[in-house]
Structure formats: structure tokens, C-alpha cells
Amino acid sequence: MTQVTALIKGVHGYVPADVLSNAELEKMVDTNDQWIKTRTGISERRVLKGKGLGTSDLAAEAVKGLLKKTQTEASEIDLLICATVTPDMQFPATANIICDKTGIYNIPSFDLGAACSGFIYALSVGKQFVENGTYKKVIVVGADKMSSIVDYTDRATCVLFGDGAGAVLLEAGDGTYGIKDILLRSDGRGRHHLHQKAGGSVKPASIETVQNREHFIYQEGATVFKFAVTKMADLSAEIMERNQLQSEDIAWLVPHQANKRIIDATAKRMGLPAEKVMLNIGRYGNTTAATIPLCLWEWEPQLNKGDNIILAAVGGGFTWAAAYLKWGSS
Numbered sequence: 001m002t003q004v005t006a007l008i009k010g011v012h013g014y015v016p017a018d019v020l021s022n023a024e025l026e027k028m029v030d031t032n033d034q035w036i037k038t039r040t041g042i043s044e045r046r047v048l049k050g051k052g053l054g055t056s057d058l059a060a061e062a063v064k065g066l067l068k069k070t071q072t073e074a075s076e077i078d079l080l081i082c083a084t085v086t087p088d089m090q091f092p093a094t095a096n097i098i099c100d101k102t103g104i105y106n107i108p109s110f111d112l113g114a115a116c117s118g119f120i121y122a123l124s125v126g127k128q129f130v131e132n133g134t135y136k137k138v139i140v141v142g143a144d145k146m147s148s149i150v151d152y153t154d155r156a157t158c159v160l161f162g163d164g165a166g167a168v169l170l171e172a173g174d175g176t177y178g179i180k181d182i183l184l185r186s187d188g189r190g191r192h193h194l195h196q197k198a199g200g201s202v203k204p205a206s207i208e209t210v211q212n213r214e215h216f217i218y219q220e221g222a223t224v225f226k227f228a229v230t231k232m233a234d235l236s237a238e239i240m241e242r243n244q245l246q247s248e249d250i251a252w253l254v255p256h257q258a259n260k261r262i263i264d265a266t267a268k269r270m271g272l273p274a275e276k277v278m279l280n281i282g283r284y285g286n287t288t289a290a291t292i293p294l295c296l297w298e299w300e301p302q303l304n305k306g307d308n309i310i311l312a313a314v315g316g317g318f319t320w321a322a323a324y325l326k327w328g329s330s
């Protein structure tokens, strides 16, 4: 029996046009370009402006582009999964709304929450459905409008995040190329260090939660940094070892873009030079579930069939994840 491996047939990304530069943030909070660049690697980020626009609008642009470039009809899609921490609303799922905005109907679609590791988590779910033969064409989206939950009076977090979306189309491959391995982890004890305090069932929205600014991102940066730097490097090393990959076998590392210092540490642990690391944090900041597909989209023209690629992420939860792909398109 031929082994089937889910394969990324195409990738597309979308970032909104409006740029929020470090210089503009200097006017909003007590910060400076040099601190932001040296501590995070970020120069600017994109923000989605416009009344009534949300995460689904970013995602719909990515999905429309993906359908076009892969010459796929909306009616051919069997499943759509959206990883996000900034859903359009509590319900329905943002995936349902993306489907409506892209003309995809009568298929299963749902959201998945694993914060910054969300894209790899969603990829693992899509992979199962393709490999067990349930579905032929699966879209996995990572999308976040982080500007909707960023407190632009908090210098410790407002410099970090941006808005964006990326989407991939998964189809069955013959086992030679595709998503070879995925490792997923979580540790709920870390939930206290990175979260949104209000707006869920524990603390629904009230005048007090709004006055206390509890609908914004809360992050204990240094604690999250220590966890992220260790776990992203550890899991990347583990997935290399499990798959008998040496540094020289790896063509690309696609790291979650939270902080350039975390990315550098991961690359160092993997023995990879900077030129093998996809890095766009300087231009987009941390777009949460979108960072990895946005990198794949931007670097796609440079990818060659057979390239060994490692994806790695750490995020709220805590969650962390790594994937090993053998690129299947030329």
C-alpha cells in the first residue's frame, strides 16, 4: 500500500496596507526605535484599519489568493480550519465567516485555538484528514487581527504585535514529499503569564473589565521569553533527531516571529546559519497564528522541491509545536 503524506500544494498571505512604524509608536508611548529593534528585531508592523473589518477579512484575502494561484474552485474545498486568537466574534467560528466571504459552502469549517502555535496545530489536524482519505483538499489558515486586542498605552506589548493572515492548501502526496512529522505540546500552568483576562466565560465583559483594560493582551514578557527560548529550541532539536536530520540537511527554519532573539537562539541550537532562517519580524512584528504561513508565502519562490523545512512555534497556553516538511512543489 502506498503511504500518503499531506502536501502543501500552495501558500498565500495577506497583510493590510497600513504601516505602524516604531517612530509612530514613539509618539504614543514611552519607547524608542533603538530599544524596540535591539530587544525584538521589529521596525514596523501592519494594522487593519476600517470599521467593521476583522480577522476574517484578512483571512479571506489570503484564501482568495490561494484559490487563484492554485487554480482551485471554491467548490472543490472539503474542509477549512482557521487558527486564531482574535476571532471576529465569540461565535460563529471565524472559519464559517471566511468560507462565506470566499464562496465556500456546505463543508465543515471550524476554528482552532493554540495561540502562536495555532498554525502548526491546525496543520496537524488538516494533515490527518488528508492522510486518512476523508478529504482531498483542505485549507489551513492562520490569521490574527492583533491590533484589536493590543493596548496602545502599554509599551511592553504594543510594540510587538501586528495583523496578517496566511493560508495553505493541503492535498495528498505519495509519501515522498509533504508534512513528514509534527510534534505538539502544551502546559496549562503557563496560562497565567500570557492571556486576555476578560471577555470569556470566566469574566464576561462588564464596565469594570473595560475600565481595568482587561480585554487587552496581558504578558509577563521576561517569563514568556525564558520559556519560549528554551522550548522552541528543544522541540526543534527533538524533531531533527527523530527524523535523523543533521544541520546540513535543513534548507530552512520557519520560526514563529515573536522576538528575533528567540529565533536566533533556536537557529544556533539547530546549527543553522542566518541565511537559512526565514525572518520577517522586522516588517510585520508578531502576527500570532499568521507568522509561519506569512513566511512560507514570502519565501515560496526560493523553495525547491525536496527542501527539508522545520517549522517551530511557542505561544500562549503555553503551547509549543514543531513540524518537519519535505517541500513538494518546485
Ligand code: UT7
Binding pocket: 030, 031, 032, 035, 036, 039, 040, 116, 155, 156, 157, 159, 220, 221, 222, 223, 224, 225, 228, 257, 258, 259, 262, 286, 288, 314, 315, 316
Ligand atoms: O508570541 C507569543 C510568545 N511571546 C513571546 O515569545 C514574547 C517573549 N518576550 C519577549 O519577547 C520580551 O520579553 C519582550 C520583548 C516582551 C521584552 O523584552 P525584555 O528584554 O524581556 O524586557 P523586560 O520586559 O525585561 O524589560 C526590560 C526593561 C524594563 O525597564 P526597567 O524595569 O529595566 O527599567 C521595561 O520597563 O525595558 C523596559 N521596556 C521598554 N523600554 C522601552 C519594556 N518595554 C519597553 C519599550 N520601550 N517598548
